[in-house]
Amino acid sequence: MLGPPKESQDYFLKDLERCELCEHKCRVNRVGGETGVCRVTIPTIASATLHPAPPESYTVFMAGCNYKCLNCQNWTISQYPDNRSRQRGYEDPKELAKECVDQLNSLTAKVMGADRIFFSGGEPTIHLPYIEKVVEEARKIKPDTKINFDTNGYMTEESLKRVLDFTTSITYDLKAYNDDVHVALTGASSEPVLRNAEYIGRHAKDKLWEYRILVIPRINESEIKPLTELIADIDPSLPVCFLAFRPNFALENHPGASRSLMNKCVDIAKGSGLKNAYWSGHTGVKGRVVNIKSQVKERYLSEGARLAASYALYAGCQTHPRGCSTCVSNQACEIKKYIPKIVT
Numbered sequence: 001m002l003g004p005p006k007e008s009q010d011y012f013l014k015d016l017e018r019c020e021l022c023e024h025k026c027r028v029n030r031v032g033g034e035t036g037v038c039r040v041t042i043p044t045i046a047s048a049t050l051h052p053a054p055p056e057s058y059t060v061f062m063a064g065c066n067y068k069c070l071n072c073q074n075w076t077i078s079q080y081p082d083n084r085s086r087q088r089g090y091e092d093p094k095e096l097a098k099e100c101v102d103q104l105n106s107l108t109a110k111v112m113g114a115d116r117i118f119f120s121g122g123e124p125t126i127h128l129p130y131i132e133k134v135v136e137e138a139r140k141i142k143p144d145t146k147i148n149f150d151t152n153g154y155m156t157e158e159s160l161k162r163v164l165d166f167t168t169s170i171t172y173d174l175k176a177y178n179d180d181v182h183v184a185l186t187g188a189s190s191e192p193v194l195r196n197a198e199y200i201g202r203h204a205k206d207k208l209w210e211y212r213i214l215v216i217p218r219i220n221e222s223e224i225k226p227l228t229e230l231i232a233d234i235d236p237s238l239p240v241c242f243l244a245f246r247p248n249f250a251l252e253n254h255p256g257a258s259r260s261l262m263n264k265c266v267d268i269a270k271g272s273g274l275k276n277a278y279w280s281g282h283t284g285v286k287g288r289v290v291n292i293k294s295q296v297k298e299r300y301l302s303e304g305a306r307l308a309a310s311y312a313l314y315a316g317c318q319t320h321p322r323g324c325s326t327c328v329s330n331q332a333c334e335i336k337k338y339i340p341k342i343v344t
């Protein structure tokens with residue numbers, strides 16, 4: 001893959017020579033070819049397309065992620081560079097900015113109602129200086145260009161402030177309140193994610209499009225109450241969208257969320273005091289739940305975490321409790337190489 005010419009790397013050198021963009025704080029020299037938990041060196045685009053899901057947009061999917069979620073719907077993008085999928089690679093920020101603005105000016109975009117560039121992934125935070133540059137270039141062409149930043153929230157406070165400086169809206173994923181379940185599902189702690197969610201709810205409410213909570217039967221069902229209580233405590237008017245899990249990636253055989261479970265989540269949210277909770281997604285996909293493995297039983301506190309950890313073990317993660325920052329296998333992680341047989 002072709003990288004950027006040396007003279008045009010200045011804008012990302014400072015961040016990537018000792019990378020602390022996210023809470024893994026790997027401090028590796030990505031420009032020099034070292035890799036941290038995300039395993040990404042230079043900024044890499046997976047794909048880009050006009051996208052009808054709200055907020056309607058020209059969506060740029062950035063390759064790679066700092067999580068290793070068992071449930072990932074976009075695993076061909078997020079598990080870059082360890083899977084076999086094709087990516088667009090590095091592109092000049094000016095050229096990508098022009099492409100985005102042109103696409104948003106197209107007739108198709110107008111009909112769709114697409115009005116912003118939506119950075120998604122994978123996790124866009126790991127490419128933050130690149131995205132800042134694309135936004136700068138896009139706003140040179142069209143000063144009122146709107147931006148959405150779609151994130152798992154596992155970023156430093158410094159990175160969050162940088163994101164809030166340029167973004168128009170933010171879509172923010174919450175996966176679990178308790179560290180136990182969060183770690184088992186993603187390989188990373190929930191603490192920074194909850195801290196950043198609270199910061200946005202208290203100090204940047206106008207930029208929050210919605211918090212998004214993927215509901216995975218039996219794994220994070222018990223997380224809905226503490227998550228919605230946390231959000232209601234910040235501000236009962238904050239928007240929360242529950243997304244119905246459907247089998248994916250290392251959870252390819254796990255049952256999807258049912259309609260009744262999704263309605264129950266909205267009821268729990270209302271019971272917590274939230275005024276703006278709703279759900280979306282395809283429900284009722286059949287599956288079967290694996291047996292909890294004896295090797296993980298003592299390593300996790302809750303049944304949901306034990307179940308997630310059992311799936312992780314089946315898919316090749318031998319480190320329990322999971323903790324990708326300190327895991328000795330994080331540069332040869334079997335989860336990142338996992339190829340599901342079923343794709344929904």
Ligand code: SF4
Nearest residue numbers: 019022025026036038
């Ligand atoms: S995981 Fe986070 S801190 Fe580590 S190299 Fe990737 S972006 Fe940087």
Ligand code: SF4
Nearest residue numbers: 317323324327330333
């Ligand atoms: S093997 Fe290590 S790096 Fe891979 S998911 Fe498990 S804890 Fe994380």
